[in-house]
Amino acid sequence: MSREALIAQLEADGLLHRVDGRLRTTRRWQGAMMRAALRLNGLNEGSDEGADLRVPVAAALVEVYGVDTSDDTLVELIAILTPLEATL
Numbered sequence: 001m002s003r004e005a006l007i008a009q010l011e012a013d014g015l016l017h018r019v020d021g022r023l024r025t026t027r028r029w030q031g032a033m034m035r036a037a038l039r040l041n042g043l044n045e046g047s048d049e050g051a052d053l054r055v056p057v058a059a060a061l062v063e064v065y066g067v068d069t070s071d072d073t074l075v076e077l078i079a080i081l082t083p084l085e086a087t088l
Contacts, residue, residue, distance in 0.1 A: 006076055015064065016084075025084055032060035033085065057081050 001009075007023065010016040015029040025033075036059035057078050062069070065077075 001073065001076070003076065003080065006073070006080060010077070010080065013064070015081075023084060025081070025088075029060070029064075029081075032063050033057070036060040036063060053085055054078050054082050057085060 007016065011018075014026055015032075016023050017026055018024070033056055036056040040056055040059060058074060061074055061077050061081070065074075
């Protein structure tokens with residue numbers, strides 16, 4: 001699936017929206033990220049693994065889309081969402 005198609009899917013699923021022409025995450029996505037961060041926090045105490053923003057992004061995506069999502073799709077979605085999260 002193309003990057004544009006994946007972004008359209010994220011918008012249709014209520015995870016992204018556009019504000020002044022720029023992509024922004026929604027409350028639905030932010031809630032999934034918060035739950036992922038809380039789950040991972042207990043697992044990563046004393047570890048540097050939690051410093052990689054891709055980890056909670058991946059966990060939130062699996063929460064939203066399930067474990068049957070292909071690895072290739074998850075990688076593309078992580079590439080789209082991680083930079084947006086990094087700018088928050």
